[in-house]
Amino acid sequence: MDLLQRFALGEIDAFETLVHQFQGEIYAWTVRIVRDPGTAEDLTVETLWRIYRARQRFRPDGNFGAWARRIATNLAIDHLRLKPREESLTTEPVGVPQPDRLVQRETRDKIRQAFRRLPAKLQVAATLALIEEQPYEEIADALGTSAGAVKLRVFRAVRILRKRLNQAGIGPEQK
């Protein structure tokens, strides 16, 4: 009997092997979305726990990695919905207090704040596509939708963000 069949039957040893095989991948995907290592670890544990609880629904001929990624993405979306305005820890490093730098930092803070106010689903699509540059097909698979729908979400996110930044009087940085 192969590993996935044993997992579906509830064998804890098989589950442990799968955890060691996939925890890094799930964490990497989650941290790209939530952008905070501590939160990503917690969400990875929660994802793995939910996977174990839902093992009877898993088809052993299916793709375990894709299934895990979808659960992780849904949890990350729920997390962003609950804490939409929480600022990421991954902000700018403390820089030299020059006036230009301060303006630049302030602008980037405002961009981050505006981005965090986007609906969670748009935020996730835009984060993965624009910041992390993940392939649309991969994002679509994780979101349980089509690549076209992901492109539409990214388009909507960009439009909303553009409007908000322009309304707030925040212009592009001069190169």
Place this chain on the structure above:
Amino acid sequence: MTKYDDRQIGDALKRSFHPVHTELERDLWPQLLRKLDDRPVRVPWYDWALAGLSAAMFLGFPRLIFVFAYHL
């Protein structure tokens, strides 16, 4: 003031969010195992039904308590 176009929004986001470290620093299995062990004990529905039925029976026919006590 210059306004953002769609392409510039993507560039601005990349500049505003620094890259994240995607390597997992520790094994999460011990933490997960603790979470699995912490599962609350679930009482199946038929146990609740049996308890309810017994309570109703003893309320309706209190003398049955003695019969049960005798057989225990």
